[in-house]
Amino acid sequence: MIRTNRLTQSFDGVIAVDALSLEIAKGEIFGFLGHNGAGKTTTIQMLTTLARPASGTATIAGHDIGTDPLAVRRAIGYVPENVRLYDTLTAAENLIFFASLSGVAAPERRVNQVLDLLDCAYLADKRVGGFSKGMRQRVGLAQAILHQPEVLFLDEPTSGLDPMGIKMLRDLILRLNTEFGMTIFMNTHLISEIAKTCTSIAVLSHGKLVFHDRIEAVTARYGDDAALEELYLSLTPVGRLAEVA
Amino acid sequence: MSDLTLTPVLSPPTxxxxxxxxxxxxxxxxxxxxxxxxxxxxxxxxxxxxxAIALRGDVATYEAAKASLLALGKSADAIKAPEFYPLRLLRGAIEQIEIIGAAIAILIGYRSAASERGRQTLSLMLTRPMRRWQFVAGKALAGIGLLASGLALVLGGLALILHLMSGVGLTSDDLLRxxxxxxxxxxxxxxxxxxxxxxxxxxxxxxxxxxVAFAIWLTLVLVAPQIGDTLDPDNQVxxxxxxxxxxAKPDQVEIMKGFATFETVRDGIEQASVTKHFERFTFAVLGIKATYAGLPLGPILIEMLGNLIWIFLTALGLGALALALPLNPDRLAKA
Known part of the structure; x- marks a missing residue:
């Protein structure tokens, strides 16, 4: 479903993503781990066609990000780390706008369906200007699934959420994956979430892919969350993290 | 259970x-x-x-002078009655559009782009199945639509007030202008x-x-037209x-031949300002400039065609530039 081949990006001569080659199968929940500045968001920006790679290629649902970006955009949904919406518009108006941009034929009806699914129909007529981070995150998720994409990209979806919000989001992600067959690509810092949600993980350090395996294999080899954390830290050494900071 | 399992019907987006x-x-x-x-x-x-107050003052002065002459037993024919061209009262309004209208347009243009950058909503929009030029065209269409509506309200309101104020009412020719x-x-x-x-x-x-936009506004709206006017030899007295x-006119032409280079530069400065073209055109059409007061619309439009073309070509050229310049999403993600 997602295939990258030596995908590379650099800014002002500094390599942000270094020859990344990945394969993610249809129906997977892929957890992308890495320290701050590792290149996770840059990778998502390239895969969602927001940024052009310096070199390398990638395909999403069989469409090349470089040569067929419109087809890629039709196939994906994207939730950025901080969901920004139009504060003067209500949640429903924001969602109708994004549904129309995605070509949803009856946007009002679809928006109601999605808000129901996310248990946030009560937000429909409220202006998003006064929304909490959790409410924004839910509306953000709603805008990404309006057109029922094949692949959903989530950039740090749990960032800033309280434990209840994290659980609610996790349940939704699992539901979108199991009920609607969406392939999910998720950037995250939370190792505990990886084990509970993902079917495969990869670790990026300073733009380089240093680990990629299925979650069963990882848990069989490394056991619980604490062991996973140790694995993660061993792959992104403290010395290198300090260098980034 | 939600009925989200029904796959949404997708149609080509607009x-x-x-x-x-x-x-x-x-x-x-x-x-x-x-x-x-x-x-x-x-x-x-x-x-x-x-x-309108200034015109009323002129009329009062005329009436007082006329009454004085008549009281002295003289004819009032010696003093000329003030002419009332209602559209000439729009001079101030045109000058406000010229200066404040342009400044408001800058603010709306800035808001249109900067609000998306500041709110960082572009990433959500640009991951939709649309081309980058469609984003620019949609924003530009809305901004220009807002300006058109605002100007229609202002000019429509003023036309109504003029109609009520002038007593004789506005003709269809006035409304067309x-x-x-x-x-x-x-x-x-x-x-x-x-x-x-x-x-x-x-x-x-x-x-x-x-x-930068206000620096351009200052140059085009305030500085260039003023330089042109101030440097005009005929405007020195x-x-x-x-x-x-x-x-006499033939002698004027002869004298001005000696200032040919100076005049080319002066005129060039004026011509470079879209504001000057706007002022020339609107002042002629509304009869604000005395030379054109009372003239039929057709000949005025023919004479002012150059100014009209300049204004529309500038707008179209800038529109084409807005559509042609490639968007940099990475830059747009930052305010």
């Missing part, structure tokens, strides 16, 4: 229309847009009332909207774009040097 409609709805809920439109309307109204001026005002303000919009979309920091010295 992003230009969708973005324009969203932007207009968003702007109409923005107090800033309402306040600046109201401010332009108020400034234009004040200018109209000031013009106001409609033409509205169309040209939209094109004129669109130029400033597009300058600001392009800068706010493409400059590294959108706040710098506003400074009130009423005109040649007229005051009673120099």
């Amino acid at each position: 992003p230009v229309r969708t973005i324009a409609a969203k932007d207009i709805r968003d702007a109409l809920r923005d107090r800033f847009i309402l306040i600046v439109t109201g401010f332009l309307g108020l400034a234009a109204l004040v200018a109209l009332v000031t013009g 106001i409609a033409i001026v509205w169309g040209v005002s939209v094109a004129y303000t669109a130029c400033f909207f597009l300058v600001s919009f392009i800068l706010a979309l493409h400059m590294k920091q959108s706040s710098h774009a506003l400074l 009130a009423g005109g040097v040649f007229k005051q010295l009673n120099i």
Whole structure:
């Protein structure tokens, strides 16, 4: 479903993503781990066609990000780390706008369906200007699934959420994956979430892919969350993290 | 159980229309847009009332002089009655559109781009199945639509007030002239909207774009036309040097031959300003410039065609530039 081949990006001569080659199968929940500045968001920006790679290629649902970006955009949904919406518009108006941009034929009806699914129909007529981070995150998720994409990209979806919000989001992600067959690509810092949600993980350090395996294999080899954390830290050494900071 | 399992019916999206409609709805809920439109309307109204008061003063002076002459048993034919061309009262309003209207267009253009950058909503929009030019076209359509609506409100309101105030009412010819001026005002303000919009979309920091846009506004709206006027040799004495010295037209031409280079530079500075073209065109169509008062519309339009073409070509050129420049999403993600 997602295939990258030596995908590379650099800014002002500094390599942000270094020859990344990945394969993610249809129906997977892929957890992308890495320290701050590792290149996770840059990778998502390239895969969602927001940024052009310096070199390398990638395909999403069989469409090349470089040569067929419109087809890629039709196939994906994207939730950025901080969901920004139009504060003067209500949640429903924001969602109708994004549904129309995605070509949803009856946007009002679809928006109601999605808000129901996310248990946030009560937000429909409220202006998003006064929304909490959790409410924004839910509306953000709603805008990404309006057109029922094949692949959903989530950039740090749990960032800033309280434990209840994290659980609610996790349940939704699992539901979108199991009920609607969406392939999910998720950037995250939370190792505990990886084990509970993902079917495969990869670790990026300073733009380089240093680990990629299925979650069963990882848990069989490394056991619980604490062991996973140790694995993660061993792959992104403290010395290198300090260098980034 | 939600019925989300029903796959949504997808149709070809119409992003230009969708973005324009969203932007207009968003702007109409923005107090800033309402306040600046109201401010332009108020400034234009004040200018109209000031013009009307001045005219009333002229009429009163004429009536007083006429009464004095008649009281002395003399004929009142010696003094000329003030002419009342109602459209000439729009002079102040046109000057407000020229200066404040252009400034408002800059603010709307800046807001149109910078608000998306500041809110970082672009990433959500640009991951939809649309081309980058459609995003630009939708935003530009909304901005120019807002300007057109605001100008229609202002000029429509002033036309109504003029109609009620003049007593004789406005003719269909007058209304046509106001409609033409509205169309040209939209094109004129669109130029400033597009300058600001392009800068706010493409400059590294959108706040710098506003400074640059206002520097351009200052040069085109205030400096260039003033330089042109100030350096005009005939403007050095009130009423005109040649007229005051009673120099005949052929002699004027002969004298001006000695200033050919100077005149080319002076005229070039004026010609470079879209504001000057707007002023020349609107002052002629509305009969504000005495030479054109009372002349039929057709010959005025023919004579002013160059100015008209200049204004529309500038707007179209800037529109084409806005569509042609590639968007940099990485830059757009930062305010």
